[in-house]
């Protein structure tokens with residue numbers, strides 16, 4: 001597949017921003033108008049916060065590459081995976097001309113990012129099992145579809161997409177297929193991250209905001225073939241990943257056992273809460289979840305959400321999304337939080 005044929009012409013021709021640090025990182029650094037005297041915040045020893053971070057993300061790529069067994073050349077980091085979604089749209093979709101195809105219901109940022117970039121979206125539906133509907137895609141596919149956005153496990157439905165079907169889509173269409181695996185740590189299996197070496201148009205998104213408990217540091221990454229990674233480096237802001245974020249991630253990877261413990265606890269609570277919800281007469285359906293949230297259907301979602309909010313328990317109303325009539329989404333809290341939620345829901349439903 002010729003990835004270049006999918007890239008916007010101005011991006012192919014773009015001369016990216018360069019800095020002296022691309023060539024030199026050591027010595028008397030008088031090239032970037034930094035403050036050579038020091039920084040006003042020095043709480044963490046050894047971090048030179050007065051200096052710009054590495055534009056090539058080399059330490060992060062090595063560290064995360066080693067942890068996930070992915071070659072560093074196939075990795076790119078963004079300010080959350082949300083930044084990467086935006087950059088990909090900017091690389092591949094010509095505003096007002098190209099389109100992105102988004103099987104729904106799914107995570108809302110794909111469409112919002114397209115809207116911000118003035119890129120039209122084609123909204124097709126997932127099938128009744130919230131899996132890829134090949135017929136619907138075939139019917140709506142056009143020459144100018146440059147990207148397809150998939151989310152697995154899908155937010156807000158919670159299910160993994162079938163791996164072979166994702167790969168079939170990659171083979172069938174001459175378009176970039178983005179698979180957002182933000183919640184993959186909570187699923188038994190089903191990742192396609194190792195397939196990027198065989199599928200040049202596949203981009204897999206990951207985030208440290210969920211299982212790793214690091215939503216506050218804003219760090220996500222993608223794995224993709226080297227050509228796409230190089231394009232991402234070409235268009236990103238020069239120093240997008242800050243030094244404090246890099247430092248936090250280094251500590252987190254050292255503490256990865258904590259992440260594994262979180263995942264176990266969250267899955268245990270997810271299963272407990274699912275069983276409890278299923279016993280409530282006012283609950284019509286609780287969907288299976290491979291993520292850190294549960295989706296359930298009831299008769300009066302807005303009323304339930306409001307009543308919970310009056311007890312200071314905040315959940316998400318998803319009932320206006322296609323196929324999700326009556327549906328509410330609950331993120332899995334701690335045991336104590338879930339107990340409080342349960343007490344409140346028992347009264348309401």
Ligand SMILES: Cc1ncc(COP(=O)(O)O)c(C=O)c1O
Pocket residue numbers: 079080081082083107151155180182206207208209215218219220
């Ligand atoms: C499917 C999905 N992708 C991406 C994100 C955003 O991730 P990040 O915090 O890395 O920007 C979210 C956040 O809720 C999400 O649900």
